[in-house]
Amino acid sequence: MKIYRSKIGLELVIPVGLLFLWISYNMYLNQIWIGLLIMLLTSVFLGYLLRSIKYRIDPDNLHIYGGFGSHKNIPIQDITKVVETHNPLSSAAASLDRLEIFFNKYDSVLVSPKEKKEFIATLCLQKPTIEVLLKKK
Numbered sequence: 001m002k003i004y005r006s007k008i009g010l011e012l013v014i015p016v017g018l019l020f021l022w023i024s025y026n027m028y029l030n031q032i033w034i035g036l037l038i039m040l041l042t043s044v045f046l047g048y049l050l051r052s053i054k055y056r057i058d059p060d061n062l063h064i065y066g067g068f069g070s071h072k073n074i075p076i077q078d079i080t081k082v083v084e085t086h087n088p089l090s091s092a093a094a095s096l097d098r099l100e101i102f103f104n105k106y107d108s109v110l111v112s113p114k115e116k117k118e119f120i121a122t123l124c125l126q127k128p129t130i131e132v133l134l135k136k137k
Helices: 010-029 033-052 116-126
Strands: 002-005 054-057 061-067 070-075 079-085 098-103 107-111 131-133
Touching (some): 010 033, 033 061, 070 098, 079 116
Antiparallel strands (some): 002 054, 054 061, 079 098
16 A cells, blocks of 8 residues: 655645735735634635645555545546646646546546656556556656
8 A cells, every 4th residue: 555645736835825925015015914823724724735745655555645535436447547737627636737647448546646657657567558648857
C-alpha cells in the first residue's frame, strides 16, 4: 500500500493568494476586523483542503481522498487508461499538472500526484494492461 500526496501547483495558489491578500489589505485599511478574521479562517481552511488531498494505492483499489471525509474508491481492474492532462475541471487535484484516469466504460477522474511517474508505475504494476499516454517533453 502506497500513499501519494497531491502536487500543489503555483498556478492555482498564487492567483488565489494574491486575491486574498488584496481583499485582506483593503479590509485592514478600512478596519473591517471581522472580515479580516474571516479571510484568515478561509485561508487556513483552503490550506487544509489542499494539503489533505492524497491518493492511496493498495493491491486492488485506488483510493482518492479530498478532505473532510471525501473518498472515492476505484478498483484497479476497472482502470483502462491514464492520460497526462492540464484539464482545469474541478477535482481532487491541487495542481493543473494532472493525470486523467479512465475506468469502467465512460468514467474518469483527475488526480495530481507529486510523484507522477512512480504513481503510474505502481498502478501498472497492479494491472500491466493499463494504457499510459504521456505528453512529449
